[in-house]
Amino acid sequence: MKQDIEISAADGTAKASIFRSDISAEVAGAAPGVILYMDAMGPRDSLYGMAQQLADAGYIVLLPDLFYRFGAYGPFSGNSFSNEAHRAEILKMLHGTSQEMTKNDTAAFLDALASAGAQGPVGTVGYCMGGARALTALASYPDRVASAASFHGGNLASDAEDSPHRLADKMKGRVYIGVAGVDNSFPPEQSTRLEEALRTSGVDHVIENYVGMAHGWTVPDHGVYNEAGADRHWKRLLTFFDETLN
Numbered sequence: 464m465k466q467d468i469e470i471s472a473a474d475g476t477a478k479a480s481i482f483r484s485d486i487s488a489e490v491a492g493a494a495p496g497v498i499l500y501m502d503a504m505g506p507r508d509s510l511y512g513m514a515q516q517l518a519d520a521g522y523i524v525l526l527p528d529l530f531y532r533f534g535a536y537g538p539f540s541g542n543s544f545s546n547e548a549h550r551a552e553i554l555k556m557l558h559g560t561s562q563e564m565t566k567n568d569t570a571a572f573l574d575a576l577a578s579a580g581a582q583g584p585v586g587t588v589g590y591c592m593g594g595a596r597a598l599t600a601l602a603s604y605p606d607r608v609a610s611a612a613s614f615h616g617g618n619l620a621s622d623a624e625d626s627p628h629r630l631a632d633k634m635k636g637r638v639y640i641g642v643a644g645v646d647n648s649f650p651p652e653q654s655t656r657l658e659e660a661l662r663t664s665g666v667d668h669v670i671e672n673y674v675g676m677a678h679g680w681t682v683p684d685h686g687v688y689n690e691a692g693a694d695r696h697w698k699r700l701l702t703f704f705d706e707t708l709n
Contacts, residue, residue: 464518465511470527470575473567477531480511481579482518495708496581497522498572498600500565500593502682503557504539505530509684510590517588520701522708523581527572529565529596530556541685557592562625565596566603573607584609584636586704590682591648595619595627598638602630610707614641614696615678617648620657628657631664638668639703641696646678671699 466481483494499514506528514524530536533556543549576585585608589597594616601611611634613619619640620628638661642654654670661668673680673695677687681696 465515468575470571472527472531472571473564474532477527477529477568477571478506479525479527479572479575480506480514481575482511482514482524482526483579484519484521494521494523494581495583495704496576496579496585497524497704497708498569498576498585498587498597499524499526500587500589500596500600501526501529502541502591502593502679503553504541504543505537507538507540507684509541509682512683513681516697517700520704522586522704523576523579525572525576525579527568527575529560529568529593532560532564541679541682541688545686562595562599562627566599569596569600569604573604583708586610586612586708588612588614588700589616590614591617591679594640598627598634599625599630601636601638602627602633605633605635609636610638610703611636612639612641612700612703614681614700615643615646615649615676616640617646617678618653619649620653620660628653628660631660631666634661634664634666636667637703637707638666639699640668640670641681641699642670642672643676643678643680644672644674648678 594613
């Protein structure tokens with residue numbers, strides 16, 4: 464069950480969607496909440512399906528539009544990067560939406576989940592650009608976010624000042640990182656740097672390498688989608704949230 468809403472976020476009104484299973488729709492407040500941070504192509508049918516699959520596992524899921532500051536755009540798909548004009552538009556929005564912006568927006572996202580009836584600390588999961596956002600939320604709202612997962616997340620331990628690995632000492636909850644086998648946005652040296660930061664800070668974490676998977680393998684409308692790899696990601700994610708949110 465999908466419900467479109469509007470959220471008064473840090474810099475304007477953000478469109479978002481709330482997803483519930485039929486059971487959680489009937490019993491308000493009976494499910495924990497999850498924020499799903501989008502990939503760079505934005506909210507669309509493919510991500511709606513993923514959010515609903517997560518909701519059907521027993522969660523109230525919020526999928527916000529992180530690019531709301533740019534007004535209407537797209538629609539894009541997982542293959543839009545192959546179109547030069549689409550790629551330029553996506554990169555403009557991606558570079559114009561900082562970690563700090565999404566961190567500030569997340570306060571309103573958490574409130575929206577609570578208003579929707581989610582109970583207790585929430586989980587976050589992000590794909591592509593959303594992976595770093597999920598980790599930043601865990602560090603920024605340690606009393607409201609219990610766990611964060613990233614799949615083929617880029618620049619999780621880069622040289623940038625807002626790289627999430629720099630926030631490891633603020634993370635109280637658990638972390639799961641699913642890494643594409645070969646991913647230029649998260650090369651082995653960043654994985655090593657992230658591992659060191661999390662371990663040094665005493666963060667309960669797992670970094671798992673999905674050998675043979677390409678960046679974007681979990682998202683059905685992406686050209687590199689891999690069904691077996693996506694199924695494995697769902698098993699890991701649902702186990703992770705079952706252990707940290709229930």
